[in-house]
Every structure is written in C-alpha cells, then in structure tokens.
Amino acid sequence: MSAKPVSKVLVINDEALILRELLKGLNAAARTLDNPFGLVFIGALTARDGLQQIERDGDIQCVIVDDKLYSVQETARRAATRNGPVKEAPRTLQMTAIKLVQKITALRPELDIYILIEKEKEDQVVDNLFAEAVDGYFYREERDYRGMYRILNAQIAERARTPFYDALKSYVLAAKDAWHTPGHSSGDSLRGSPWVGEFHEFMGEHVFDADLSVSVKQLDSLMEPTGVIAEAQQMAAKAFGARRTFFATNGTSTANKVILQTEIAPGEKLLLDRNCHKSVHHGVVLSGARPIYLDSSVNTQYGVFGPVPKKTILRAIEQHPDAQLLVLTSCTYDGLCYDLKPIIDAAHARNIKVLIDEAWFSHARFHPDLRPTALECGADYVTQSAHKTLSAFSQAAFIHVNDPGFKEHLFRENFNMHTSTSPMYSMIASLDVSRKQAVMEGYKLLERTLMLAAELRKQINSTEAFRVLDLPDLLPPQVAGDGIRLDPTKITVDISACGMTVDELQQELYTRFNITIEKSTFNTITLLLTVGTTRSKCSRLYDALMRIAREKRAPRRLYRTPDLPAFTELACLPRDAYYASGELLPLLDDDDRPNAALLGRICADQIVPYPPGIPVLVPGQVINENIVDYLIRYLRVQSKVELHGVVYQGYFPSIRVLMPSEEQRLGAVVARAAVRKAA
Ligand SMILES: Cc1ncc(COP(=O)(O)O)c(C=O)c1O
Missing domain, CATH: 3.40.640.10 (Type I PLP-dependent aspartate aminotransferase-like (Major domain))
Incomplete structure (x- = not known):
C-alpha cells in the first residue's frame, strides 16, 4: 500500500489575527471535505519565516501570499506601547508580493502560488504580477473557506495528474479483449505455459497488460x-x-x-x-x-x-x-x-x-x-x-x-x-x-539525497583507505577559473590507497557485499545517488568500504589508462567517410607491432571505448601513430571495456579506413607530416 500524501499549504500574512482566522477556517474545511491529498494549512507571519519554511519543509505544495507584507518596526512598536496602546504602530514594508513570489519561484518553481488581495487594488496587483508564476488570487476579505479549499485542492490535483498513465491504467483495468499486437496478447501466450509461464510470473502481470x-x-x-x-x-x-x-x-x-x-x-x-x-x-x-x-x-x-x-x-x-x-x-x-x-x-x-x-x-x-x-x-x-x-x-x-x-x-x-x-x-x-x-516530492527527495551524499562523503573519507574527490580535485587546471560547479550526487572516490585494483575492488564489492557501482577509471570509482537512494543502502556501502579499509592491504600498482590522444584533423566530412565502403586494416602488423600501414589513413568509423562513450576516432579523422598506440594499449590494459567500432578479423582487432580511391573521390586532404608520433 502506498503512503497517503501530505500537502501543506503555507499562508504568509503578517496580521496574526487574520492569519489565525484563515488557518482555522481552511483547516476546518480540510477536515470536513474530501481530502485525498492530505491538505493541511500552516502559517507564517513574515516573509523571511515563510521562505525558511518553504526551504525546510518538502511537504509544502502551495503558498498563499498577502499582496503586501508589513512588519511592525520594533522601536516604533515599543514607543507606541510606552505611550499607551492608543495609536497603531507604524509599519514598514518587508517585501512586496512580487519580490516574495520571485524568491519562492527561485527556491521551488514547482509550487502553486496564490495571492491575497484587497478588492480595491485588484487591477493594480494583477497587472504587477502578470509576468510572475502566480496561479490565482483570493480576496483578503474572503470568508468562504470551503470554496478556497476546493480551489486549492483542485490545483494540487491538477499538478498531481498523470494523463497518460491514468488513461493506460483505466484501459488495462477495463480488461478489453485484444485483437491486436503485441503477440503475447496481454500475457495470454505466456500465462500458465510450462515453458515460459515463469517469465510471466517473474515480470508481473501488468508488465504484459x-x-x-x-x-x-x-x-x-x-x-x-x-x-x-x-x-x-x-x-x-x-x-x-x-x-x-x-x-x-x-x-x-x-x-x-x-x-x-x-x-x-x-x-x-x-x-x-x-x-x-x-x-x-x-x-x-x-x-x-x-x-x-x-x-x-x-x-x-x-x-x-x-x-x-x-x-x-x-x-x-x-x-x-x-x-x-x-x-x-x-x-x-x-x-x-x-x-x-x-x-x-x-x-x-x-x-x-x-x-x-x-x-x-x-x-x-x-x-x-x-x-x-x-x-x-x-x-x-x-x-x-x-x-x-x-x-x-x-x-x-x-x-x-x-x-x-x-x-x-x-x-x-x-x-x-x-x-x-x-x-x-x-x-x-x-x-x-x-x-x-x-x-510533487522532488524537492523533498533531493533534500534527502543531498544530505545522504554529504554524509556518505564524510563516511568514505573516514575509512582513510578511500578518499572522495571534491571539486578542486576533479577540476582540470584548464577550467579552474570557469565557474564550474559539482553535482554532489555523483561521488567519485580515489581508490589508490585501498590495496586493490579497480577491477578487484569492483569484484569484491559485487561478490562479497552485493554492491554494483556506476563507473570507474583506473584509480577511481563513481557512485551515483538518486531520488531512489536510501539511508540503508548508504550504510551498507560505508560498511563494505570500512571493512575493506580495515583489512589494510598493501598498496597495489595501478596501471593507468593511456591518456586520450590529441585530435588530429578531419580530412573530409564524417558523413562522407562513414558512407564510403572502406577496407579493414589490423591494428597490429605480422610482428605484433603497431601497424604502420594505418598511419595517415582516414578512419571510416567512430572508434569509442564504452563506457564512457567518448570517441578516440571519428569518421573522416586522420589516424596517426599516437592513436594506433593508444588503441593497442587500451585493448591490452582495459580488456573488459568494449571498444565500439573495432572489428575482429579472427583474433586481429582491425579498423575500417577509406581506400585511396575513396580519398581521391572525396578530395580528402591529409597533412602527412602530422601522422608521425608526437614527440
Ligand atoms: C553525456 C551523455 N549523453 C547521452 C547519453 C545517452 O543516454 P541514454 O542512455 O539515455 O541513451 C549518455 C549515456 O551514458 C551520456 O553519458
């Protein structure tokens, strides 16, 4: 059973009496009317408090803002009370509604926002807020709390709608007879089969329905x-x-x-x-x-x-x-x-x-x-x-x-x-x-994810054998002043002090602790935290890394992945090269050395180590000695990584290059001097 949602509606109004009355009326309506989204009305007397609540409370779905918020100036209030409670204390404008709406939108653009306005100023306020993300208005004197509640409830219902999923679900539940594709016909071809019925059971009936x-x-x-x-x-x-x-x-x-x-x-x-x-x-x-x-x-x-x-x-x-x-x-x-x-x-x-x-x-x-x-x-x-x-x-x-x-x-x-x-x-x-x-709950879930990420970063560092790379560690020097930010939900960890190679560590995490990570380089692993990451998953990872760290293995020599060779040049458009028929040439010659016949030739395919899926060669690119060396070393060092675009002729890894006649036809120009190994 899914949990019932809670939808808090925050009312920001600086007049305590009015606020209390509004909350009382709206909460009474929420208690007595149909309330599928769990609407609850809460209040804030100042813009600052309101914004803090919005930041803190991921269950807030909607905000009602008074069109002008005033705060009593403390000194003026004291002076006024000292002289007896006769005069009303002077008020200063804390924040106009427009400012507050902008701040709320900057914080959480998904929230519904309503404005409380004075009847007489309606046109002016609506005009001012025309360009802002405002969903509607209520009169400040409004006392039809049930009406207001219905409007807010309907607005939340609208945002929580899933038009396609709703239609799919009702169609499936109506259980129509299928005289159309797919061939499994709502799973009927599998259900109860002595051979493949298990697939139906494992996947679950709605996958097929x-x-x-x-x-x-x-x-x-x-x-x-x-x-x-x-x-x-x-x-x-x-x-x-x-x-x-x-x-x-x-x-x-x-x-x-x-x-x-x-x-x-x-x-x-x-x-x-x-x-x-x-x-x-x-x-x-x-x-x-x-x-x-x-x-x-x-x-x-x-x-x-x-x-x-x-x-x-x-x-x-x-x-x-x-x-x-x-x-x-x-x-x-x-x-x-x-x-x-x-x-x-x-x-x-x-x-x-x-x-x-x-x-x-x-x-x-x-x-x-x-x-x-x-x-x-x-x-x-x-x-x-x-x-x-x-x-x-x-x-x-x-x-x-x-x-x-x-x-x-x-x-x-x-x-x-x-x-x-x-x-x-x-x-x-x-x-x-x-x-x-x-x-509906992205903010709340991401709050949790970001908090878990911060905790996990500390925990991993406390193992001492593993170290989380922060932004300055990750930033290549060429972009140090470019205002680059780091999404902390991706955690890259330096594993070079743990006494295992990356392959061994991944194997250990998988076989001993049932943990699969996102990706790795020769000395790092990267963990991906998402809206689905739970605290218990983080604890299990921390426990695994801590156990490995306590086993204090002697440092291992890590074999660096060769650096991606510099780009050479494009001799023709990638599309022209790709659609040429080309010929396959092996990366190694008969003596197992880099094949010199490849140098200066034009690659017809995209050659991509996967992951991460970044090409070493693109179609039309001139092949040089550095690239051939790189591919050979890559195949030797990273035997488990796929190298898309490399074709095996028997045991011989080969790549497709343009034939000289095709180079001529395409008018491809190759600066032959550039194909020798860079010093
Ligand atoms: C930067 C980048 N773009 C695009 C993709 C492809 O995304 P998808 O797997 O959704 O096709 C990936 C996949 O890893 C990626 O890293």
Missing part, C-alpha cells in the same frame, strides 16, 4: 500526439520550464540525434565538445554536419574528462559565427556543470543555437542547490535521460525545446524517423509519473 499497441486509439500516438500524450508532454514542459517537451523512448542517445538532424543541414557548421557522448557524433554523421571540435579539459591524474574551457568555447563562437549549433554536456558523467549563462548568451549574440546534453542532470530543476538548469540559462534544446536520475524506466528521455524559432514540422519528421512505430507504453507512462514525482 500494459504492453499495448498503437491500435488503442484512447492512448494517443507518440508520433502525432493530440490526446493524453500531448497533455502529459505539456505538463512536463511546465514542470521543467520549457516551451515544449517531447517524450523520447530511446534515450538521450536518440534525442541528441533528432536535434542534430533538425538543426543542421548537410555541410553546415556545428561547434561541439569533442568528448560529447557518442550519440552526438552519430548525429554529426546523420546530419552531414561540418564539425568544429572543441577540446575539453582532462584531469589526467584521475582519467576524468572535464568541460571545455570557457575561453575555447568563446573563441570558437567568435571564429565561427556561421555555426548553426553549439553542443555541450552539462553536467558531465562525473557531475561537472558549466557556468552556462555567459556561454549561451555569447552563442545567441551570434545567432548560434545551443543544445545542452543534460543526460545526467534531469533532477536539477527540483532543487535550488543544483540549479540553474540549462533551460534556465537560456538553452534552446535540452536532452535528458529521465531514467538516469529520476524514476523513469531505462531508455525514457525528455527533449525540452525553448528555441523561439523551433521548426516543429522538421523536428517531427526527424523524431518520427528515430521512433519505433511500436513504442513501449509503460516507458511513456514512466515519464509521466516521474514528472509527477518530481513536481
């Missing part, structure tokens, strides 16, 4: 939404502060490709972090973009990729004002966030649109310690893996759009090109539900 088809018209169409999916998307847009939001069912991987294909025509320029996720590089191939790669910073001590230095980005914007789009990742896998506003402003000043890959940052909107988000900094497009940090199923992602010149038709064509005509409905429902959770 809710797996429906586009033939069910009541559930709208992801490809052309006009009903419950459209509504759910609108609610997500409001929650995340976007003009439009779209549900993507193949992760941020697909979301990135859709935006690149929409925004870039073949041959048009694109500025991108070279260490963007591989999906952005796939988008370069699909769109036919002419990429200008920006070198990101690298923390070589820990093998962690950081942001692109601000001055590199600003210089590229100046040098390439004809670029159509700038693509950056914020936050990075390790939680490093850009100071985005000045970068986005500079791009916009040159009419360059901005796409921010927020695959790891969809939770940020719901806690002030993590904001501003990319949308709040003015990004035109933001892609988010709701499944990475919120409660959505794997692959579920959001595409948020803020671009005033959004070309919807083009977007739709590209979106539909990448979207299956049979999307998984439970995944769409999970996006709807994770949006609801984020607006």
Whole structure:
C-alpha cells in the first residue's frame, strides 16, 4: 500500500489575527471535505519565516501570499506601547508580493502560488504580477473557506495528474479483449505455459497488460500526439520550464540525434565538445554536419574528462559565427556543470543555437542547490535521460525545446524517423509519473539525497583507505577559473590507497557485499545517488568500504589508462567517410607491432571505448601513430571495456579506413607530416 500524501499549504500574512482566522477556517474545511491529498494549512507571519519554511519543509505544495507584507518596526512598536496602546504602530514594508513570489519561484518553481488581495487594488496587483508564476488570487476579505479549499485542492490535483498513465491504467483495468499486437496478447501466450509461464510470473502481470499497441486509439500516438500524450508532454514542459517537451523512448542517445538532424543541414557548421557522448557524433554523421571540435579539459591524474574551457568555447563562437549549433554536456558523467549563462548568451549574440546534453542532470530543476538548469540559462534544446536520475524506466528521455524559432514540422519528421512505430507504453507512462514525482516530492527527495551524499562523503573519507574527490580535485587546471560547479550526487572516490585494483575492488564489492557501482577509471570509482537512494543502502556501502579499509592491504600498482590522444584533423566530412565502403586494416602488423600501414589513413568509423562513450576516432579523422598506440594499449590494459567500432578479423582487432580511391573521390586532404608520433 502506498503512503497517503501530505500537502501543506503555507499562508504568509503578517496580521496574526487574520492569519489565525484563515488557518482555522481552511483547516476546518480540510477536515470536513474530501481530502485525498492530505491538505493541511500552516502559517507564517513574515516573509523571511515563510521562505525558511518553504526551504525546510518538502511537504509544502502551495503558498498563499498577502499582496503586501508589513512588519511592525520594533522601536516604533515599543514607543507606541510606552505611550499607551492608543495609536497603531507604524509599519514598514518587508517585501512586496512580487519580490516574495520571485524568491519562492527561485527556491521551488514547482509550487502553486496564490495571492491575497484587497478588492480595491485588484487591477493594480494583477497587472504587477502578470509576468510572475502566480496561479490565482483570493480576496483578503474572503470568508468562504470551503470554496478556497476546493480551489486549492483542485490545483494540487491538477499538478498531481498523470494523463497518460491514468488513461493506460483505466484501459488495462477495463480488461478489453485484444485483437491486436503485441503477440503475447496481454500475457495470454505466456500465462500458465510450462515453458515460459515463469517469465510471466517473474515480470508481473501488468508488465504484459500494459504492453499495448498503437491500435488503442484512447492512448494517443507518440508520433502525432493530440490526446493524453500531448497533455502529459505539456505538463512536463511546465514542470521543467520549457516551451515544449517531447517524450523520447530511446534515450538521450536518440534525442541528441533528432536535434542534430533538425538543426543542421548537410555541410553546415556545428561547434561541439569533442568528448560529447557518442550519440552526438552519430548525429554529426546523420546530419552531414561540418564539425568544429572543441577540446575539453582532462584531469589526467584521475582519467576524468572535464568541460571545455570557457575561453575555447568563446573563441570558437567568435571564429565561427556561421555555426548553426553549439553542443555541450552539462553536467558531465562525473557531475561537472558549466557556468552556462555567459556561454549561451555569447552563442545567441551570434545567432548560434545551443543544445545542452543534460543526460545526467534531469533532477536539477527540483532543487535550488543544483540549479540553474540549462533551460534556465537560456538553452534552446535540452536532452535528458529521465531514467538516469529520476524514476523513469531505462531508455525514457525528455527533449525540452525553448528555441523561439523551433521548426516543429522538421523536428517531427526527424523524431518520427528515430521512433519505433511500436513504442513501449509503460516507458511513456514512466515519464509521466516521474514528472509527477518530481513536481510533487522532488524537492523533498533531493533534500534527502543531498544530505545522504554529504554524509556518505564524510563516511568514505573516514575509512582513510578511500578518499572522495571534491571539486578542486576533479577540476582540470584548464577550467579552474570557469565557474564550474559539482553535482554532489555523483561521488567519485580515489581508490589508490585501498590495496586493490579497480577491477578487484569492483569484484569484491559485487561478490562479497552485493554492491554494483556506476563507473570507474583506473584509480577511481563513481557512485551515483538518486531520488531512489536510501539511508540503508548508504550504510551498507560505508560498511563494505570500512571493512575493506580495515583489512589494510598493501598498496597495489595501478596501471593507468593511456591518456586520450590529441585530435588530429578531419580530412573530409564524417558523413562522407562513414558512407564510403572502406577496407579493414589490423591494428597490429605480422610482428605484433603497431601497424604502420594505418598511419595517415582516414578512419571510416567512430572508434569509442564504452563506457564512457567518448570517441578516440571519428569518421573522416586522420589516424596517426599516437592513436594506433593508444588503441593497442587500451585493448591490452582495459580488456573488459568494449571498444565500439573495432572489428575482429579472427583474433586481429582491425579498423575500417577509406581506400585511396575513396580519398581521391572525396578530395580528402591529409597533412602527412602530422601522422608521425608526437614527440
Ligand atoms: C553525456 C551523455 N549523453 C547521452 C547519453 C545517452 O543516454 P541514454 O542512455 O539515455 O541513451 C549518455 C549515456 O551514458 C551520456 O553519458
């Protein structure tokens, strides 16, 4: 059984008598009327107290603010009482409603806000607050508490709605006969089978009942939404502060490709972090973009990729004002966030649109310690893996759009090109539900997550064998003055003093303590805390690390992952290289040495160690000795990491390169001098 919700409504009014009366009337209404969301009315006499309560109490869902708050000046009050209680004490304005609304929105944009106004000043107040996030008004003299309660209850009900999930659930519970796909027909093909019935039992009946088809018209169409999916998307847009939001069912991987294909025509320029996720590089191939790669910073001590230095980005914007789009990742896998506003402003000043890959940052909107988000900094497009940090199923992602010149038709064509005509409905429902959770209890859950993260950081450091890397440890020196922030829910831990290699530690954590971590480098592990992290999970991790630390193993030699070689040059567009037929050449020659025949050749594929999914080579890039050496060392040292794009011809790892005839056809130019090993 789920717990019953509590929804506190905070009334901020500086007149104690009026406040008491309001709370009494509203709480009486809440007790006697239907109250499914557990509405309770609480009060604050000053703006400051109100703001503190909003910050402290994650159960507050709605705020009622008096249009002007006054506070009695203490000295004046004393003077007034000394001379007898005849005169009313003078009052000073503490904070106008507009200021207070702005402060509340800055703290928790998801809250509903109502204003108490004087009847006579109605027009003026409504005009003043026109541009603010105000949901409605009540007259200060209002005594119809039951009416007020109903309005507030309805407003909370509206925010807590999940149009798509609600429709899916009622359809499933109505148990219609299916004469359509999927073939398992609500699980009937599996249920009771002596061979596969167990799968049905293990997964649970609703996994199958809710797996429906586009033939069910009541559930709208992801490809052309006009009903419950459209509504759910609108609610997500409001929650995340976007003009439009779209549900993507193949992760941020697909979301990135859709935006690149929409925004870039073949041959048009694109500025991108070279260490963007591989999906952005796939988008370069699909769109036919002419990429200008920006070198990101690298923390070589820990093998962690950081942001692109601000001055590199600003210089590229100046040098390439004809670029159509700038693509950056914020936050990075390790939680490093850009100071985005000045970068986005500079791009916009040159009419360059901005796409921010927020695959790891969809939770940020719901806690002030993590904001501003990319949308709040003015990004035109933001892609988010709701499944990475919120409660959505794997692959579920959001595409948020803020671009005033959004070309919807083009977007739709590209979106539909990448979207299956049979999307998984439970995944769409999970996006709807994770949006609801984020607006109803995201703040409360993130408060807990941030607190657990702070505690866990201290606990890990107390083991002495493990050390949490703080922002200064993680920041590559090239970006030290760039205003980079750290999302503390990603905890990167230096393991070099624990007496195990990273592989051994991961194995030990898994086999002995049932713990699986997010990712690792040769001397770090990264733990991901989310809205689903519990205190008991943190205790088990701390216990495991403490036990390992107490066993005091002798230090081990850790083999560094080779540093990513510097970018060489693009000899032709990635798309042209990718669509060439090419030939496969092995990385090693017959004497097991780096194959000299590869030097100066043009790679046709993207070669990507995964994780983290950052390419060593992109299609069209010239191969040099450093790159061949790197790939060989990588294969030897990191035997467990996938190296996407490398093809095995029998036992021989090989890569596809353009044939000389194709180089000629494409007019590819290779600076042969650049292919020798850098000194
Ligand atoms: C920065 C970044 N962008 C995009 C993606 C792809 O996201 P998804 O797994 O939702 O397709 C990842 C995945 O790890 C990522 O790290």
